Amino acid sequence: MRYLVTVSYDGTHYHGYQIQPNHVTIQSKIESALSRIHKGERVNIVASGRTDSGVHALGQAFHFDSELRLPTENWKLALNAHLPDDIVVQAVQSVDDHFHARYHVIEKGYEYRIYNHPDRDPFRRYYALYIKEPLDIKRMQEALNLLIGTHDFTAFCSSKSTVKGDKIRTIFSAEVVIEEPLVKVRINGSGFLYNMVRIIIGTLVDIGRHRKDPAIFQQALDTLDRSKLGKTASPSGLYLHHVNY
Amino acid sequence: MRYLVTVSYDGTHYHGYQIQPNHVTIQSKIESALSRIHKGERVNIVASGRTDSGVHALGQAFHFDSELRLPTENWKLALNAHLPDDIVVQAVQSVDDHFHARYHVIEKGYEYRIYNHPDRDPFRRYYALYIKEPLDIKRMQEALNLLIGTHDFTAFCSSKSTVKGDKIRTIFSAEVVIEEPLVKVRINGSGFLYNMVRIIIGTLVDIGRHRKDPAIFQQALDTLDRSKLGKTASPSGLYLHHVNY
Incomplete structure (x- = not known):
């Protein structure tokens, strides 16, 4: 199942959105939260695009795939329980398998x-x-x-x-x-x-x-x-x- | 001349208001700004009271004495030029020599x-x-x-x-x-x-x-x-x- 997530974050303390070696980024925090929810299994996320170091988001979007069958409201609770206080998931919805968070931006x-x-x-x-x-x-x-x-x-x-x-x-x-x-x-x-x-x-x-x-x-x-x-x-x-x- | 200063600060990154050895505090930042304005001379300030680590101020007050004869608006500019971005002087006024920022709080x-x-x-x-x-x-x-x-x-x-x-x-x-x-x-x-x-x-x-x-x-x-x-x-x-x- 593919899920679309809306997330807000305070970018002050991050080296931007995208994963980089030896830096804490928004993507790395979200992927490690998802990994913990999936008992250590690696989960990749695909965002609408990156944001630079220090840039904030009120409504960034990303998708990920999971075999776990959680109600969408529980996905939100589980993610927020594993995320730091400066990254907050606003909404999770299930989407079509062909949906793509970067390519389908209107x-x-x-x-x-x-x-x-x-x-x-x-x-x-x-x-x-x-x-x-x-x-x-x-x-x-x-x-x-x-x-x-x-x-x-x-x-x-x-x-x-x-x-x-x-x-x-x-x-x-x-x-x-x-x-x-x-x-x-x-x-x-x-x-x-x-x-x-x-x-x-x-x-x-x-x-x-x-x-x-x-x-x-x-x-x-x-x-x-x-x-x-x-x-x-x-x-x-x-x-x-x-x-x- | 004695001056009364109103100051706002974001307390997030400070170990409270009052000077402590080996810690960055609001008082130490203000006193070092005043010291630079006084060409390295030590200047003590007396606040209305302390605030704890992480506590913020919209209108903290302190007094200090100086031989420098600056117009009060210039005091404000000089202080803000030497203070970090999370401590901002709102107003400076000259007061009577007997005025005391802690004892005279109403x-x-x-x-x-x-x-x-x-x-x-x-x-x-x-x-x-x-x-x-x-x-x-x-x-x-x-x-x-x-x-x-x-x-x-x-x-x-x-x-x-x-x-x-x-x-x-x-x-x-x-x-x-x-x-x-x-x-x-x-x-x-x-x-x-x-x-x-x-x-x-x-x-x-x-x-x-x-x-x-x-x-x-x-x-x-x-x-x-x-x-x-x-x-x-x-x-x-x-x-x-x-x-x-």
Whole structure:
């Protein structure tokens, strides 16, 4: 039987999602929890995609196969009983054997949180990007609108990316929402390139404090030139919000 | 010149407020920031009181003396420039030379945050007490009302306390407030004994899930018997909210 799991995690203390030798990752924690549930048997999980070191998730998704016949609510309880407190399974459902958590993604949503305030907040240092200068939200939304639709996002991709194939992606929606004292940027799309959201945000913050023009996004889309854009924003503000199938 | 400083901190990574050999504490971080501002000269600070390991502060207060003549806004900037991200100075004001941050406290307020939800929240594990079972808020408030006024709080004090003198304190107000998804308990008083708020909360949570009767608070006040009460609640949910002079 194949199961689809929705999981949230605080990425602060992990070396990202994907298993790496000699590092504690989200995947390694989940696979060892599953292994304990399966009396030591190795269980592989397949996620919708990886998240970087320090990046959080409200709704990451992964699938795994098991011969154990537990009711889905018991799967959730069993997993949470074996997971550390900073990784929490939200839901488990059984899916078709052909379901694939990476290949069948229809939409992914990211949320980026910015703490925009004259003073730092000691409780948000790992959970939001701190920006002291007031942000011009209207200007940020104007810039984001340029990204909506299907474009070649080559300029918005880390040079460290090893992705093969084209860099054409579709952004379905991109909006700035004020939830005092946070400014949240929500971007939903068909898929995202490596560091794409963090490069968008690094640039957007410069647009919001009038250091860059909103038209810079159009220029980057037209020229495919990474150097037009701002810095890659900190991973701490980034949340994988949801994955739709 | 004597200065009064209001400071907030995330206590997660500190061995409490007060300086201890071989441990990183809030006081040691603040004193070393002040020392750097004073070109290496040692500067002592005097706080309203200590907070335990893992306890947070929204408005702790301390005083210090300095020969430096900086405008109060510059003191704030200078301190924050030398402090780590999890300790943030909110305000600095100059005070009379006879002012004392511990002896002149008129009121202290604590807030205790409880995350009351069927599922854990990976982002709150160091910032709120997790309680799965639904809490009976009305019953909790009924119990808290018994504590208001001037009482001998001997039963509400850790046996590890080395406080000399009486254990009579005055609680000015105590209320439960729902701020979804948190339940917050706010207690204001003339002063608090060692672990007093955490013992109140440990008991209150048992009252809220119908494991103890609200009258247990009255019995503890009457008999001075610590064993009537519940466990000392985790420090992670506790915030020193404000200190009034």
